[in-house]
Amino acid sequence: MDQERSEAEWKEKLDRETHHVMRENGTERPFSSAYCDPKSNGSYACKGCGSVLFDAGAQFDAGCGWPSFDAAKESNRIKEVLDQSHGMVRVEVRCASCDSHLGHLFPDGPTASGNRYCINGICLNHSS
Ligand SMILES: [Zn+2]
Secondary structure: OOOOOOHHHHHHHOOHHHHHHHHOOOOOOOOOOHHHOOOOOOEEEEOOOOOEEEEHHHEEOOOOOOOEEOOOOOHHHEEEEEEOHHHOOEEEEEEOOOOOEEEEEEOOOOOOOOOEEEEOHHHEEEEO
């Protein structure tokens, strides 16, 4: 829906740090997000386009410094891309609607899914 937004429009919509994370594949400082502590209810939407990406029920405290989830709200809400930057092979997580960077997916989650979506909290808006 929002793929056609220009870089100038993105810069206007997002503050500088959010823009850096979401549009330049940046990473927020660990433990800087108020969302590191799991919420007991509600859901998290993409700050770029409003698409609901994660339910609070899927969140757990991974102790890694970033909000962590064991599943997306619906698998087609997010996009997983092979990321070989910084000398590592990782799976990057992007918003399927607006193609903004969100974080990375690691296969070491503690729940049955085995997934740990490690997401920059700055990319999300929580609503209860
Ligand atoms: Zn989005």
